[in-house]
Amino acid sequence: MSRRVWNRLKGRLEAVRERSDRGMTTAEYAMGTIAAAMFGTVLYKIVTSGSVKAALESVIGKALDAQF
Numbered sequence: 001m002s003r004r005v006w007n008r009l010k011g012r013l014e015a016v017r018e019r020s021d022r023g024m025t026t027a028e029y030a031m032g033t034i035a036a037a038m039f040g041t042v043l044y045k046i047v048t049s050g051s052v053k054a055a056l057e058s059v060i061g062k063a064l065d066a067q068f
Contacts, residue, residue, distance in 0.1 A: 046052055 047056070
């Protein structure tokens, strides 16, 4: 392998290595957005369920009726 070919290959490998750590790609952003939306949906369903809703209303009611 000639010196010129080796230097060109080395330069390309360094460019790929530097480019790989620059941040998320569009696909990664899309997956992250979908995961966040799914987590928000699950959390919303849990918080608005009957038992959790009653418990939250109880806690808030007790806090508002507290004597200072």
